[in-house]
Amino acid sequence: MDIINDTIKQQIFFRKELRERVYWFIKLRWVAAAIGLVGLAAAHLTGLRLPLGPLVGIVLSIIGYNIIFLLIGRRLLSTRPAGVRPYHIFAHVQISLDIISLLLMIILTGGLASPLLIFVIFHIVLAGMLLSPVSCFGYTFMVLLALGTLLLIRPEGLLHLETIHIGSHFFFHQLQHPELVISYLIFAMALVVAAYLITSVKVTLRAKGRELLIISKQLDISNTKLLALYEMIKEIGTKTRLQELMDSATHNAARIMGVKACSIKLLDKDKKYLEFASSYGLSQEFVAIDRIEVDKSTINRQIIEGSLYSIGNLDEEDYFQYPNDVRKEGVVSMLCLPLRVGHKTLGVFCVYSGESNYFSARDADFFSLMTDLIALAMEELSQSTAKTWFLNKTAHQLRSPVSAVMSMLYLLTKGYLGPLTAQQQETVARCEKRLSILRDTINDLLTLASENDESRRQPFHPVDAAAVLQAMTPIYLTQAEQKNLIFEVRAAADLPYVLGQERLLDEIFTNLISNAIKYTPAGGRVLVSLSRESVEKIVFKVEDTGIGIPESDLNRLFAEFFRAENAKSMVEEGTGLGLAIVKEVLDQMNGTIRVASQFGRGTTVTCLIPAQRRHGLS
Amino acid sequence: MATIPDILIIDDDRDLVNSVRIILESRNYHVRSAYNGQEGYRSIEEKIPDLVILDVMMTTDTEGFDLAYKLRRNPKYVNIPILMVTGFTQRMADLGPENFQHILSEDWPVSQFFEEPIEPEQLLAAAEALLKGEASYGHHQ
Numbered sequence: 121m122d123i124i125n126d127t128i129k130q131q132i133f134f135r136k137e138l139r140e141r142v143y144w145f146i147k148l149r150w151v152a153a154a155i156g157l158v159g160l161a162a163a164h165l166t167g168l169r170l171p172l173g174p175l176v177g178i179v180l181s182i183i184g185y186n187i188i189f190l191l192i193g194r195r196l197l198s199t200r201p202a203g204v205r206p207y208h209i210f211a212h213v214q215i216s217l218d219i220i221s222l223l224l225m226i227i228l229t230g231g232l233a234s235p236l237l238i239f240v241i242f243h244i245v246l247a248g249m250l251l252s253p254v255s256c257f258g259y260t261f262m263v264l265l266a267l268g269t270l271l272l273i274r275p276e277g278l279l280h281l282e283t284i285h286i287g288s289h290f291f292f293h294q295l296q297h298p299e300l301v302i303s304y305l306i307f308a309m310a311l312v313v314a315a316y317l318i319t320s321v322k323v324t325l326r327a328k329g330r331e332l333l334i335i336s337k338q339l340d341i342s343n344t345k346l347l348a349l350y351e352m353i354k355e356i357g358t359k360t361r362l363q364e365l366m367d368s369a370t371h372n373a374a375r376i377m378g379v380k381a382c383s384i385k386l387l388d389k390d391k392k393y394l395e396f397a398s399s400y401g402l403s404q405e406f407v408a409i410d411r412i413e414v415d416k417s418t419i420n421r422q423i424i425e426g427s428l429y430s431i432g433n434l435d436e437e438d439y440f441q442y443p444n445d446v447r448k449e450g451v452v453s454m455l456c457l458p459l460r461v462g463h464k465t466l467g468v469f470c471v472y473s474g475e476s477n478y479f480s481a482r483d484a485d486f487f488s489l490m491t492d493l494i495a496l497a498m499e500e501l502s503q504s505t506a507k508t509w510f511l512n513k514t515a516h517q518l519r520s521p522v523s524a525v526m527s528m529l530y531l532l533t534k535g536y537l538g539p540l541t542a543q544q545q546e547t548v549a550r551c552e553k554r555l556s557i558l559r560d561t562i563n564d565l566l567t568l569a570s571e572n573d574e575s576r577r578q579p580f581h582p583v584d585a586a587a588v589l590q591a592m593t594p595i596y597l598t599q600a601e602q603k604n605l606i607f608e609v610r611a612a613a614d615l616p617y618v619l620g621q622e623r624l625l626d627e628i629f630t631n632l633i634s635n636a637i638k639y640t641p642a643g644g645r646v647l648v649s650l651s652r653e654s655v656e657k658i659v660f661k662v663e664d665t666g667i668g669i670p671e672s673d674l675n676r677l678f679a680e681f682f683r684a685e686n687a688k689s690m691v692e693e694g695t696g697l698g699l700a701i702v703k704e705v706l707d708q709m710n711g712t713i714r715v716a717s718q719f720g721r722g723t724t725v726t727c728l729i730p731a732q733r734r735h736g737l738s
Numbered sequence: 739m740a741t742i743p744d745i746l747i748i749d750d751d752r753d754l755v756n757s758v759r760i761i762l763e764s765r766n767y768h769v770r771s772a773y774n775g776q777e778g779y780r781s782i783e784e785k786i787p788d789l790v791i792l793d794v795m796m797t798t799d800t801e802g803f804d805l806a807y808k809l810r811r812n813p814k815y816v817n818i819p820i821l822m823v824t825g826f827t828q829r830m831a832d833l834g835p836e837n838f839q840h841i842l843s844e845d846w847p848v849s850q851f852f853e854e855p856i857e858p859e860q861l862l863a864a865a866e867a868l869l870k871g872e873a874s875y876g877h878h879q
Contacts, residue, residue, distance in 0.1 A: 516795055520751060520854075523754075523854035523856075524753040524854075525753075525855075526854075527753070527754055527854065527855040527856040528757050530857055530858055531760055531761070536761060537760070
């Protein structure tokens with residue numbers, strides 16, 4: 121996909137290897153020089169006749185140039201040149217100098233008979249490790265050429281140098297002696313084989329290295345894709361309408377798969393037709409085609425039946441009824457899967473690419489995962505929409521007759537249908553009262569049932585609890601005044617925002633305050649306050665001097681429909697759902713509620729609501 | 739107002755239609771009724787009423803709104819005041835038109851919402867205000 125990036129990555133990888141080897145080489149040379157010096161000393165002590173002066177000179181020069189290499193190496197380490205070239209040149213210089221030093225020492229210690237000859241192999245191995253195969257063989261042949269020349273011109277003769285004792289017989293015979301030539305040829309063969317082995321091992325290692333790089337890159341890509349998928353699922357999870365969810369899904373899928381277009385086709389109720397429900401990157405004309413009859417479209421039927429559909433090149437095969445339409449969209453390859461949850465098929469999900477054979481097996485696996493997650497999200501939303509629809513319908517069906525009956529009763533009580541006797545008037549008033557309680561119960565019940573669904577879908581955001589409380593205060597002030605109660609609201613300044621929704625806070629505040637007012641007799645007092653408990657929590661407290669709750673009833677307080685006996689005797693209306701709603705809402709916001717009460721003296725309800733930390737605000 | 743105001747009630751709940759009729763006729767208004775959106779539209783075509791009292795949900799959930807939009811888009815009927823009767827007033831006011839985008843495309847098309855059950859005095863006050871031309875295009879209360 122990204123060739124330039126790939127090459128750079130490979131270079132970085134191999135440069136690192138080369139750099140490490142080059143430094144290792146310098147260290148190795150210290151050891152070699154030390155062993156050389158020790159060896160020379162030992163040879164001297166054992167009385168071997170050697171040109172000690174020149175040999176020591178060579179070893180010292182090795183130490184000398186290694187110091188220079190060390191400095192160059194440090195410089196390379198600090199400047200970190202981008203390419204591999206400086207390191208290559210550095211390696212070449214080192215190996216050339218080493219080989220020259222070694223050849224000189226070989227000449228001085230007996231030419232082809234020198235015991236140092238074997239070290240040539242090590243140098244070739246090193247060259248093979250550090251440099252390209254061509255360079256390695258280049259050095260091999262240069263060394264062989266040098267040794268061959270040595271064989272021909274016998275420099276030790278020219279230089280009048282003493283040869284060491286071992287094998288010195290060889291040098292009294294020249295080329296006429298075949299064993300010398302054979303020995304040379306055997307050595308040459310050994311050297312070439314060594315060069316061949318090391319270079320082929322290295323080539324294999326490089327190939328493996330490259331494979332590893334590719335695998336690591338693929339891992340990177342899938343990791344990025346999975347993260348993007350996670351973000352996408354998080355995003356579509358917040359959608360409250362199926363259309364928005366699908367639009368977000370097609371848009372995101374095209375982006376994550378790196379393709380030009382994406383579409384969702386949905387099956388109709390009878391599973392006979394497919395229709396474009398959402399698309400990204402496709403033209404209006406293409407999407408506007410008539411619904412597709414599943415039985416007549418082989419491709420779509422196969423997809424719905426559950427097989428992955430992947431087309432590498434649309435031009436090569438005859439897949440479509442109207443291939444020109446597809447081609448006009450610039451689509452060359454495509455990948456399709458059924459959107460399925462369990463055995464239920466919702467539709468078909470496709471991605472389209474303008475490149476031929478764009479989708480790999482790995483892409484298909486990933487696409488399959490994505491398709492399943494989208495199908496799940498769609499199904500989940502449809503279920504919840506269906507539930508909301510059902511609740512709204514139920515609400516209407518339950519409320520309509522109650523409202524109609526109440527409207528008609530008003531006609532009676534207000535005298536529109538003629539005057540009523542005192543007894544009739546009283547009975548109708550009782551009917552009105554009972555109906556209004558029924559209506560409240562229905563409303564509360566539906567609130568409780570729909571609470572979950574609606575608010576869970578809406579994201580939480582920072583809410584100014586004090587502002588919500590302030591907004592509702594006037595209503596309760598009036599109510600309290602009518603009942604002749606002292607009503608006070610205190611909100612601490614600079615309260616942190618809570619994480620939730622205005623509506624949820626409203627639900628908590630309304631229920632608790634109206635309860636307090638309802639169950640506090642005239643002359644009493646209701647104190648409402650908002651304060652900070654810690655950085656992470658605020659406290660909402662409602663204290664009243666009302667009738668209180670009997671101790672035996674305290675633990676049943678949050679049960680749905682529960683109303684304490686004394687509450688029933690004081691206030692007739694009341695659904696018993698208020699506190700259950702508050703509890704449900706607080707649960708959603710991760711809040712807690714505590715009720716302290718003294719029978720006959722008053723009740724204090726304390727809610728702890730998680731706040732948004734200050735620094736998150738700005 | 740010299741002539742007797744003509745009020746059209748459109749609601750599928752006959753009990754409600756009758757109640758509203760009784761209340762309005764007590765003030766000697768001329769009251770006509772229709773039991774669904776189509777019938778209501780035909781009545782309007784026959785004679786433009788001075789006020790329409792309209793239910794939100796009839797055969798379909800949005801039948802009342804559909805009719806209200808139809809009237810608002812027709813220059814002939816755009817000025818008829820509409821009093822929309824609903825059990826959902828508070829809920830709708832809470833949510834606001836932006837939350838009904840899937841069924842609504844613009845502002846509320848009605849002059850005023852009226853909450854069920856119908857309290858006679860309040861209905862008469864609202865009707866009177868609308869007949870006088872005090873169209874608020876806002877919410878009831």
